[in-house]
Amino acid sequence: MTALRLRELVLDCPEPRELAEFYRRLLDWPYAPGHAEWDPDGDDWLVLVAPDDGPRLAFQRSTATPPPWSRDSTVARVHLDVAVEQLEDAHDAAVAAGARPISGTPEEDGHPADRFRVYADPAGHPFCLVQDVQ
Secondary structure (H helix, E strand, C coil), X not given: CCCCCCCEEEEEECCHHHHHXXXXXXXXXXXXXXXXXXXXXXXXXXXXXXCCCCCEEEEEECCCCCCCCCCCCCCCCCCEEEEECCHHHHHHHHHHHCXXXXXXXXXXXXXXXXXXXXXXXXXXCEEEEEECCC
């Protein structure tokens, strides 16, 4: 059997350029060749490339909306976990890039051992900043 490898994760969104710019600032990933230039005819599909040859992050124009986040939700969803060295510093950077906090600090949420916070990107997709504890 041919080996399979995850190529990319695609986020559906109404404005791919806006969301790609958010993740470009947050992750400091470059655009795939040919995707950095704004396309007045649509920007319907954009791709960011991981610097370590990992899976790419793509953005596809869609009117679909992500379901609201809930810690106890029974709605199936996919979200990104972004590893960070320091949760507090990463929080400030994420908010400056345009993220909206959905959860409080682990201490505020009553889970001080959890080293993550939940955010929404500008299109409403949830993602977590996860402190990379060795």
